[in-house]
Amino acid sequence: MSSVARRYARALFDLAKEQGAIEAVGRELLAATAQLEIPELAEVVASPRLSSERRHALVDALAQQLSLSQTTATFLLLLADKQRLQEIGAIARRFQDLEDDALGRVRMTVRSAVPLTQTQVDEVAAVFGKQLQRTVIARAEVDPSLLGGIVVETEGKVYDGSVRSNLERLAKHMAHPDSQ
Amino acid sequence: MKHRLLALALLLLETAGAFASEDAHGGHGDDHGIPWGTMFFSAVNFTLFLLLLARTVLPALKTWAITRRERIVDELQAAARAKAEAEALKREWEERMASLDRELAEIRDRALADAQRERERILAAAQQTAEAIAVDAEKAAAQELRKAKAELREQVAALAVDMARDVIRQRLTDGDQKRFLDDFLREVRP
Numbered sequence: 001m002s003s004v005a006r007r008y009a010r011a012l013f014d015l016a017k018e019q020g021a022i023e024a025v026g027r028e029l030l031a032a033t034a035q036l037e038i039p040e041l042a043e044v045v046a047s048p049r050l051s052s053e054r055r056h057a058l059v060d061a062l063a064q065q066l067s068l069s070q071t072t073a074t075f076l077l078l079l080a081d082k083q084r085l086q087e088i089g090a091i092a093r094r095f096q097d098l099e100d101d102a103l104g105r106v107r108m109t110v111r112s113a114v115p116l117t118q119t120q121v122d123e124v125a126a127v128f129g130k131q132l133q134r135t136v137i138a139r140a141e142v143d144p145s146l147l148g149g150i151v152v153e154t155e156g157k158v159y160d161g162s163v164r165s166n167l168e169r170l171a172k173h174m175a176h177p178d179s180q
Numbered sequence: 181m182k183h184r185l186l187a188l189a190l191l192l193l194e195t196a197g198a199f200a201s202e203d204a205h206g207g208h209g210d211d212h213g214i215p216w217g218t219m220f221f222s223a224v225n226f227t228l229f230l231l232l233l234a235r236t237v238l239p240a241l242k243t244w245a246i247t248r249r250e251r252i253v254d255e256l257q258a259a260a261r262a263k264a265e266a267e268a269l270k271r272e273w274e275e276r277m278a279s280l281d282r283e284l285a286e287i288r289d290r291a292l293a294d295a296q297r298e299r300e301r302i303l304a305a306a307q308q309t310a311e312a313i314a315v316d317a318e319k320a321a322a323q324e325l326r327k328a329k330a331e332l333r334e335q336v337a338a339l340a341v342d343m344a345r346d347v348i349r350q351r352l353t354d355g356d357q358k359r360f361l362d363d364f365l366r367e368v369r370p
Contacts, residue, residue: 114357127365147348149360152368161364163348167341174337175330 005087009094012075017102019071026099028072033092035062036085045085055080105135108154113146113162128154 016025036042044050045058059080063073079085100107110116110124125138136154143151148163 112357112361114354116361120361124361124365127369131368147345148352148357150364159368161360161367163360167344171337171341174340175334177333
């Protein structure tokens with residue numbers, strides 16, 4: 001992540017915090033990022049042949065379509081003027097980190113060999129939220145190579161309860177019974 | 181020497197003068213007598229010849245004789261020295277020839293002793309090398325055995341895990357998946 005993205009995200013976050021609209025701006029930023037990272041649109045926005053006025057008009061239309069707040073819309077227009085729209089993904093991720101820190105939230109990925117029910121995902125999030133004493137926002141993924149069990153990744157740590165890793169440990173122990 | 185020659189010359193001149201005056205007084209009375217005057221002058225001439233010879237030739241002869249004598253003396257001395265040196269050399273060689281057998285025997289003994297020591301050293305080094313090779317070979321064989329065992333264990337483990345993976349894929353039920361999840365959450369719960 002570039003320092004430019006960090007500075008823009010920090011500026012937008014401070015402004016949203018002053019306005020008491022951190023979550024709203026965060027949602028809008030993610031929505032706008034999802035649109036601007038569509039390859040065709042991203043290519044047009046990044047094109048040096050696109051004039052400043054056309055780029056401005058494009059972002060304005062996007063803001064109207066997504067019904068963005070004045071704060072978010074102005075921020076996107078600023079990025080367009082500074083030709084920093086290609087940094088929108090990094091800025092959104094940094095904003096999300098700042099938002100999570102400010103709201104006491106932690107994001108978590110739950111990978112499983114078979115799809116989990118929402119109840120199971122919520123249960124996992126509840127267990128980890130209790131342990132971390134923070135609100136957990138869980139995202140579920142399916143990875144058949146795990147064979148069974150789940151793998152949880154949060155805050156840079158991996159909690160591996162998959163059958164695959166158990167089999168790998170078993171194979172290692174069989175190959176090297178003397179080593180621990 | 182010069183003085184003696186001069187005195188001899190004066191004596192001869194005085195005698196010649198006396199004979200000459202006597203010859204003058206008696207010459208009228210005996211015309212067929214001894215010609216003393218002629219003899220006297222002949223004697224004086226001969227004497228002067230001898231004196232001249234003594235002054236000129238004799239010193240050169242004397243110098244030649246002295247030089248020759250000295251050279252002969254030097255040559256005799258050199259010959260004596262050479263003879264002495266030759267005799268000394270002869271004695272030395274005779275002594276060396278006499279001790280040659282003993283020296284040869286000593287050289288042969290030393291050579292044999294050196295050869296024996298070298299043989300023992302080579303044998304000891306060869307023995308050490310052979311032992312080291314045997315130890316290395318044992319280590320290499322043991323290492324190879326350990327490596328082969330490890331590879332075999334790894335292959336067996338990989339095969340077992342592959343078989344287990346296939347069995348799990350085929351037979352794992354939703355109930356098993358739920359049990360895995362429950363077990364995991366039980367371990368994670370504080």
